[in-house]
Amino acid sequence: MNPVHVTALSFESPLGNTWNALTENLRLGHSGIRFLDPGYVPEDFPVRYAAKLPGYEYVAGAPSPVSRAAESLAQAMASRLPPHLKVDGLVCSYREVNGFQIARDIFETSKVQNLEWLDPDRPAQMIRETLARKAQIEIAETTVLNAGCVSSLCALGYAMQRLRQGKWQRALVAAIELDPHPLQLMSFFLHGSMSVGAQDLAEACRPFSRSRNGFVKGEAAALVLLETESAREERKANSFGQLAGYAITSDAYRLTNPRPDGACFQAAMRKALDDARLSPKQIDYIKAHATALPADYIEAEAIRAVFDLPIPVSSLKSLLGNATHAAGLMELICVLVMMREKFAAPNSNLTDPDPLIEALGLNLVGTRAVEQKIEHALLNSSGGGQNASLVIKTAALKP
Amino acid sequence: MAFDGLRAHVQFFMLTTFRYKQVLTAREYNPREICSVGAFENRLPRVDGLSFPLTDEDLVLKSKVPNSACFGHLGRAGCLSLLHFESLKDAVRGLDLSRIGIYSSISLGPVDTESIAALSERGYSTLGSTLRRMLPPKQIFKYVGNTSAVQLGIFLGITGPLYSFQDWNAGRSSALDQALMDLEFNSVDAAIVVASYALDDCLQNFYFSNQSKKLCEATACALLVKGDPSSPGTELGATTLRDEPEHDLYFGTAEALVRLWSQHV
Numbered sequence: 001m002n003p004v005h006v007t008a009l010s011f012e013s014p015l016g017n018t019w020n021a022l023t024e025n026l027r028l029g030h031s032g033i034r035f036l037d038p039g040y041v042p043e044d045f046p047v048r049y050a051a052k053l054p055g056y057e058y059v060a061g062a063p064s065p066v067s068r069a070a071e072s073l074a075q076a077m078a079s080r081l082p083p084h085l086k087v088d089g090l091v092c093s094y095r096e097v098n099g100f101q102i103a104r105d106i107f108e109t110s111k112v113q114n115l116e117w118l119d120p121d122r123p124a125q126m127i128r129e130t131l132a133r134k135a136q137i138e139i140a141e142t143t144v145l146n147a148g149c150v151s152s153l154c155a156l157g158y159a160m161q162r163l164r165q166g167k168w169q170r171a172l173v174a175a176i177e178l179d180p181h182p183l184q185l186m187s188f189f190l191h192g193s194m195s196v197g198a199q200d201l202a203e204a205c206r207p208f209s210r211s212r213n214g215f216v217k218g219e220a221a222a223l224v225l226l227e228t229e230s231a232r233e234e235r236k237a238n239s240f241g242q243l244a245g246y247a248i249t250s251d252a253y254r255l256t257n258p259r260p261d262g263a264c265f266q267a268a269m270r271k272a273l274d275d276a277r278l279s280p281k282q283i284d285y286i287k288a289h290a291t292a293l294p295a296d297y298i299e300a301e302a303i304r305a306v307f308d309l310p311i312p313v314s315s316l317k318s319l320l321g322n323a324t325h326a327a328g329l330m331e332l333i334c335v336l337v338m339m340r341e342k343f344a345a346p347n348s349n350l351t352d353p354d355p356l357i358e359a360l361g362l363n364l365v366g367t368r369a370v371e372q373k374i375e376h377a378l379l380n381s382s383g384g385g386q387n388a389s390l391v392i393k394t395a396a397l398k399p
Numbered sequence: 400m401a402f403d404g405l406r407a408h409v410q411f412f413m414l415t416t417f418r419y420k421q422v423l424t425a426r427e428y429n430p431r432e433i434c435s436v437g438a439f440e441n442r443l444p445r446v447d448g449l450s451f452p453l454t455d456e457d458l459v460l461k462s463k464v465p466n467s468a469c470f471g472h473l474g475r476a477g478c479l480s481l482l483h484f485e486s487l488k489d490a491v492r493g494l495d496l497s498r499i500g501i502y503s504s505i506s507l508g509p510v511d512t513e514s515i516a517a518l519s520e521r522g523y524s525t526l527g528s529t530l531r532r533m534l535p536p537k538q539i540f541k542y543v544g545n546t547s548a549v550q551l552g553i554f555l556g557i558t559g560p561l562y563s564f565q566d567w568n569a570g571r572s573s574a575l576d577q578a579l580m581d582l583e584f585n586s587v588d589a590a591i592v593v594a595s596y597a598l599d600d601c602l603q604n605f606y607f608s609n610q611s612k613k614l615c616e617a618t619a620c621a622l623l624v625k626g627d628p629s630s631p632g633t634e635l636g637a638t639t640l641r642d643e644p645e646h647d648l649y650f651g652t653a654e655a656l657v658r659l660w661s662q663h664v
Contacts, residue, residue: 041526041527042523042524042525042526042527043524043527044524044525044526044527044528045526045527046527046531095542095543095544095565099600099602100511100514100515102602103515103602104515104518104519108519115602115605115606116606118602118603118606119606120565120566121566143564143566143573144564144565144566144573145544145562145563145564145565146507146543146544146545146563146564146565147543147544147545147561147562147563148543148544148545150545151544151545151563154562154563158562158577161580161584162580165580165584167580182526182530183511183514183530183534183538184539184542186527186530186531186534187534187538187539187542188539190531190534190535190536190538190539191536191537191538191539192536247560248560248561248562249497249558249559249560250501250549250552250557250558250559250560250561251553251558252496252552252553252555252556252557252558253553254553255472255537255540255546255549255550255553256537264558267497267558384540384543384545384546384549385545385549385552385553386545386549386561
């Protein structure tokens with residue numbers, strides 16, 4: 001099997017835009033959740049906080065926030081790559097949400113503008129153009145996925161399959177989640193899935209807790225370069241880690257809730273382990289999807305069924321919020337940080353564990369990070385009736 | 400994107416395209432009218448020359464899904480995708496449902512013009528209470544690209560992989576490519592490829608009207624099984640699907656399947 005390496009990355013997260021900042025904030029369990037600016041949502045709005053990135057609000061007449069982030073990621077990536085690199089594919093996960101703001105502009109100004117930013121291909125185009133301009137990097141194919149919370153793990157899986165099978169040698173995977181407009185926030189609220197009313201924002205999102213009451217919307221933007229072993233060797237690139245196994249399943253149950261028996265969640269984890277040719281006992285850390293909804297219990301039970309072992313488990317949603325389309329890729333970068341820096345991030349608000357989850361006997365990381373050597377890790381994403389799992393392994397190379 | 404070397408058999412292929420008419424150019428419209436509440440309520444953009452041969456009510460009746468409540472949280476393209484339910488139900492009978500994948504390419508529904516109008520008319524300060532009254536609880540699923548494919552999987556009981564792509568460019572064929580790859584590498588026994596493009600987004604229609612494209616609603620669905628020379632069906636191999644259309648009709652995300660249908664079936 002052709003190994004797939006993560007050899008370059010750029011990201012912008014509520015916990016910082018550099019490796020060192022992300023490491024420190026993950027280790028210390030600092031939350032990126034902040035109150036929304038007064039102009040962003042009105043006073044009577046129930047949703048008042050999110051883990052937002054600064055500087056990515058919609059601006060009439062300017063490129064869309066997702067496209068601006070795409071350009072920024074590509075600029076950073078261009079500075080890390082040699083010129084004239086051949087890239088076989090760009091796989092993106094994002095959802096352009098400009099329609100709301102564009103239509104609002106039209107209503108309020110009677111002036112039609114920015115319609116080109118409705119096009120979901122534009123952010124991908126921005127990445128291609130920026131890399132071509134800054135580093136003469138050519139990208140052969142582009143694909144855009146839009147599948148909610150599992151979207152960016154799907155994008156990684158899509159690229160990984162082509163690399164392992166030798167169809168591609170290099171791929172870029174981008175995931176961007178930005179600018180949740182009021183309509184979207186209200187829709188999540190009405191669906192009953194958002195945390196509201198927290199006084200202390202550091203405790204706003206509480207996965208696995210008895211008092212959990214929903215997720216906090218997150219924003220993130222990330223871009224990684226994946227390379228086959230031969231492509232990596234060809235340019236003597238270092239590796240942050242390897243993608244070893246991947247699987248995706250559907251629940252065939254409901255859009256709003258996972259299957260109560262967690263059978264398809266279990267199947268995704270088992271298939272990803274099989275794909276990586278690893279046994280459960282070889283996994284050193286599990287990054288749970290857990291968003292602080294009732295479904296945390298189903299995921300915990302599924303993990304227990306697959307891993308009857310005291311493997312450290314944590315969710316990063318209390319720190320990063322739920323960056324839906326970008327969550328999987330941003331959390332992959334976080335786990336690569338943990339692998340290299342040898343720790344497992346905390347469940348930072350887990351002061352009142354759900355007794356039902358506690359009874360399962362999972363080794364949930366407490367409110368402080370723990371020192372942990374991670375050779376192999378499993379990452380879960382779930383939502384909207386789908387489950388995806390990714391197994392990664394340490395590169396055994398100096399990053 | 401080329402599929403050289405890949406082999407699959409099309410067990411069945413269903414295609415529905417709707418008669419198009421040229422969209423008039425943007426300058427003939429008052430922008431407020433194009434994005435009007437009336438247009439939203441009728442699910443019809445105020446663009447002369449466009450009409451839907453199938454109304455939303457027709458779609459609900461024709462799809463014969465077990466629970467028509469799902470149409471409440473789907474855009475029109477999602478409703479079009481469910482037209483294939485009845486045929487798929489028969490086609491997948493006897494197959495291992497955990498070994499079937501769904502590969503969807505879809506245009507998302509319209510912006511919620513009504514909410515935007517309410518925001519403009521009733522003011523920003525009361526937006527929270529206004530939206531609370533207006534929006535249905537499952538509104539969020541209208542914004543997610545995989546909703547209709549997941550809904551199809553729920554009705555059919557399919558628990559295999561599911562991919563949802565959202566490309567506007569005509570002919571983009573990622574869903575088909577991924578289905579063929581999963582078949583080739585034995586990740587699935589069968590692949591449902593479904594693509595739907597609808598004209599319910601008045602902003603999109605307005606945008607395309609400036610590009611002189613002839614818009615055409617379409618939904619297409621194929622059930623593919625791994626190539627086997629002895630099995631019946633149409634061989635799908637060594638087919639090159641171009642990213643740019645060679646004709647002047649625009650089927651949006653459904654372009655790849657529509658072209659495949661016209662080439663092979």
